[in-house]
Amino acid sequence: MNTGKAVYGILSTNSGVTDLVSTRIFPEIAEQEAATPFIVYQLQSVAPEDTHDGPSKLDEVRFEFICYADTYDQAADVGVKVRAALDRVSGTYNGVNVESVQFNDVDINIEYDPRRYSQVLTFTFRIKRDDFTIAQGTPVTGAQLGQLADVDVDGVSNGQLIAYNSTSGNWEAADDATGNNTLTGLTDTSITTPADREALIYDSGNWVNDNISKSDVGLGNVDNTSDDDKPVSSATQTALNAKADTSAVPTELNDLSDVTITGTPAGNEALIFDTATSSFKSLPNFTNRFEDEAENNKPSTPFSERVYTVKADGDGIFIDAQSDTPTAGKVIQRKIYHKAGFLESGDAIGDFTLIHTFADDAAYSATTSTFEGFRDGDTYGSPPFTLLQTWEEVDAVQLLLDTYTGAAAAYSLRQLRTAYTGDAIRVRRASDNTEQDIGFSAGEFDTTSLASFCSGTDGFVKTWYDQSGNTNDATQTSTSNQPKIYDGTTGVTTEDGKPAIEFITASSTDLSSGGSLSIGTLFTVTKTSAGGRSTIVGGAGNVFLRTDGTVIDLSAVSALELSGQTIGSYNLVYGLYNGVNSELGNRGGTVATGDAGDGSYADFHIGSKNNQNFAAGTMQEIIIYTSDESSNRTGIESNINTFYSIF
Amino acid sequence: MAQQYIIVLAEGTLTSEKRAKSITRELYNITTPLAVQEPYQKDGTVFGVIVHPDGVQHALQVDTEYVIPVHEQATLEKLVSLFPELTADERFNLASYALNSDEFPFAAIIPSTTTVRDQDYMVQNGWFEIDDI
Numbered sequence: 001m002n003t004g005k006a007v008y009g010i011l012s013t014n015s016g017v018t019d020l021v022s023t024r025i026f027p028e029i030a031e032q033e034a035a036t037p038f039i040v041y042q043l044q045s046v047a048p049e050d051t052h053d054g055p056s057k058l059d060e061v062r063f064e065f066i067c068y069a070d071t072y073d074q075a076a077d078v079g080v081k082v083r084a085a086l087d088r089v090s091g092t093y094n095g096v097n098v099e100s101v102q103f104n105d106v107d108i109n110i111e112y113d114p115r116r117y118s119q120v121l122t123f124t125f126r127i128k129r130d131d132f133t134i135a136q137g138t139p140v141t142g143a144q145l146g147q148l149a150d151v152d153v154d155g156v157s158n159g160q161l162i163a164y165n166s167t168s169g170n171w172e173a174a175d176d177a178t179g180n181n182t183l184t185g186l187t188d189t190s191i192t193t194p195a196d197r198e199a200l201i202y203d204s205g206n207w208v209n210d211n212i213s214k215s216d217v218g219l220g221n222v223d224n225t226s227d228d229d230k231p232v233s234s235a236t237q238t239a240l241n242a243k244a245d246t247s248a249v250p251t252e253l254n255d256l257s258d259v260t261i262t263g264t265p266a267g268n269e270a271l272i273f274d275t276a277t278s279s280f281k282s283l284p285n286f287t288n289r290f291e292d293e294a295e296n297n298k299p300s301t302p303f304s305e306r307v308y309t310v311k312a313d314g315d316g317i318f319i320d321a322q323s324d325t326p327t328a329g330k331v332i333q334r335k336i337y338h339k340a341g342f343l344e345s346g347d348a349i350g351d352f353t354l355i356h357t358f359a360d361d362a363a364y365s366a367t368t369s370t371f372e373g374f375r376d377g378d379t380y381g382s383p384p385f386t387l388l389q390t391w392e393e394v395d396a397v398q399l400l401l402d403t404y405t406g407a408a409a410a411y412s413l414r415q416l417r418t419a420y421t422g423d424a425i426r427v428r429r430a431s432d433n434t435e436q437d438i439g440f441s442a443g444e445f446d447t448t449s450l451a452s453f454c455s456g457t458d459g460f461v462k463t464w465y466d467q468s469g470n471t472n473d474a475t476q477t478s479t480s481n482q483p484k485i486y487d488g489t490t491g492v493t494t495e496d497g498k499p500a501i502e503f504i505t506a507s508s509t510d511l512s513s514g515g516s517l518s519i520g521t522l523f524t525v526t527k528t529s530a531g532g533r534s535t536i537v538g539g540a541g542n543v544f545l546r547t548d549g550t551v552i553d554l555s556a557v558s559a560l561e562l563s564g565q566t567i568g569s570y571n572l573v574y575g576l577y578n579g580v581n582s583e584l585g586n587r588g589g590t591v592a593t594g595d596a597g598d599g600s601y602a603d604f605h606i607g608s609k610n611n612q613n614f615a616a617g618t619m620q621e622i623i624i625y626t627s628d629e630s631s632n633r634t635g636i637e638s639n640i641n642t643f644y645s646i647f
Numbered sequence: 648m649a650q651q652y653i654i655v656l657a658e659g660t661l662t663s664e665k666r667a668k669s670i671t672r673e674l675y676n677i678t679t680p681l682a683v684q685e686p687y688q689k690d691g692t693v694f695g696v697i698v699h700p701d702g703v704q705h706a707l708q709v710d711t712e713y714v715i716p717v718h719e720q721a722t723l724e725k726l727v728s729l730f731p732e733l734t735a736d737e738r739f740n741l742a743s744y745a746l747n748s749d750e751f752p753f754a755a756i757i758p759s760t761t762t763v764r765d766q767d768y769m770v771q772n773g774w775f776e777i778d779d780i
Binding site for chain 2: 430431432433434435477478479480481505506507508610611612614
């Protein structure tokens with residue numbers, strides 16, 4: 001009888017029971033010394049339900065459950081849990097098919113030694129019995145698959161499956177359970193020990209293992225060039241060669257060589273051709289609106305090679321740059337004139353004011369910035385206005401040394417040689433000892449620059465530059481000994497209206513070239529202001545040209561005197577050192593002759609000799625030749641007198 | 648007015664030449680102190696220096712009426728140090744006078760111990776050869 005298995009199975013898996021008794025559920029009799037509470041179940045009876053055609057298929061089995069506990073309540077609690085676990089259950093438990101369980105009765109007892117309470121519950125189990133149970137006992141165990149009638153397991157090997165055979169109607173071992181399980185075992189393969197990355201290739205009826213070449217997959221013409229290095233095809237290259245280099249193709253107007261766009265054009269600017277630069281320039285669209293007026297209304301003489309005239313309605317531009325190369329014996333003069341107003345028909349050069357004169361033969365290209373400076377400046381550039389740049393060829397000016405060449409030293413406050421581009425003097429102003437070179441303006445001493453530099457203070461000559469080209473510049477570095485050229489109160493020192501250098505005896509003023517000069521002929525423009533020995537030029541020893549106002553002396557060995565002079569007279573002295581045939585003259589007149597020796601001036605000074613006999617008066621020009629210029633005396637003195645009006 | 652001269656004597660370690668050139672240089676620096684000088688002003692002097700034919704004695708070729716403008720940055724320490732024969736008071740007065748003026752004539756700062764010589768004196772004492780013509 002296996003109903004006890006079902007009983008144990010039910011109670012041991014019911015938490016309500018096991019919470020109280022754990023696993024202390026014993027068939028028939030409890031373990032010795034079992035702890036309380038515990039349960040003992042005992043078979044009371046088995047009553048088969050009889051049938052007329054075979055063994056009984058339902059047994060009614062009666063069990064008694066004795067719930068032991070130390071207290072009455074505990075015994076009752078266990079009994080309640082047992083009844084709850086068993087009453088009216090059905091199912092298969094531990095292989096026993098329980099159709100139903102019926103509670104029958106309950107009682108409670110007390111035992112002594114030890115004192116315990118036991119609640120006794122009675123249940124009737126209805127147990128179903130099938131053919132296996134009937135045949136084998138309950139339950140069926142130890143039966144094997146092959147013992148079944150419809151199963152044939154003969155010849156079955158490890159891992160082999162069985163399959164239903166519809167012909168025999170049995171489950172039998174499946175066919176071919178021992179087939180190939182590797183690739184090499186197949187009949188259509190020929191595989192040697194493969195290396196990594198080899199592939200299976202079909203070759204003449206067999207699959208063989210081998211590396212795959214690029215030709216194997218139809219890529220024989222492919223090489224392993226990176227994308228960046230891939231060449232282009234010949235056809236592509238030919239096509240590319242026919243294309244233009246976009247980097248060299250002008251993409252903007254300003255890229256064109258004959259276009260000049262300055263900055264970012266303003267709205268409505270136009271592109272205008274500029275004949276001066278032979279290029280197009282961006283200009284406001286009003287620019288050159290009156291081109292015809294500019295060209296047709298400009299004064300006819302002198303020729304206006306550049307015109308700019310502007311009014312509120314626009315402007316007019318005319319440019320016809322003339323030659324920069326003068327014809328023989330001529331010089332090119334370019335000048336800028338200004339008029340406050342638009343250019344009108346009938347305007348003549350006399351209607352304009354000369355505002356700038358360029359140096360002779362100044363090239364047109366050298367004039368443009370000056371012209372544009374006037375045009376854009378506030379002084380002359382306030383519309384309406386007109387600017388003219390004239391061009392004309394005039395007879396070349398022949399300065400004194402252009403005609404009478406070969407001077408050894410030439411000091412003057414006018415320009416003596418056209419090729420001379422230096423300054424006249426270097427001036428120091430008294431207030432702060434600042435120095436500045438002052439040159440010429442239109443061939444004459446630039447008194448405007450001098451006045452600007454010395455304004456309010458005295459100016460003194462530090463250096464009188466040699467215009468001969470021989471750099472015999474005469475200098476005085478001691479400030480108190482420098483002759484004066486500008487008075488802070490009265491302005492430029494002058495003689496008969498021409499700038500003059502004032503030598504002051506008390507101040508020991510003089511200038512020195514610092515070297516020697518061998519004088520053949522000399523011409524000086526001076527005015528002596530006081531008596532006493534006043535040296536015009538002097539050297540070491542008794543070599544000099546000097547005067548005391550009434551007598552002029554020329555000496556190298558013995559004095560050649562020219563008497564009858566007057567203090568304060570304007571003198572143009574001519575001296576010729578020619579031994580016994582030396583000559584001395586003044587104001588173009590009488591010549592004294594005699595032996596003045598030769599004019600070897602060691603330690604050449606202007607205004608003194610041997611730190612003595614300092615000059616008193618003014619000087620404006622000293623021209624020295626090493627040669628005998630007596631034949632040119634008239635011409636030279638004429639040139640000088642024309643400028644200074646001495647006699 | 649005729650030319651004027653101040654014969655500069657040697658003082659201490661300063662030779663006549665060195666002292667004369669230093670004085671005329673320092674006078675220049677009153678108008679244009681070193682700090683503001685342009686390169687072309689580095690050798691500027693006020694008075695010329697002449698040398699006696701003996702090659703030892705030197706003299707300043709002065710103009711006592713020459714006016715010296717005073718620069719606002721001018722200092723006279725080096726100039727007065729060139730006159731060690733002066734008392735401290737004299738040196739202080741000299742410096743103060745110069746620096747409290749916008750300009751001054753050279754005569755105003757000539758020390759009391761200094762004698763201004765004329766052309767005749769210089770000729771008689773052999774500074775110049777007699778002009779025989």
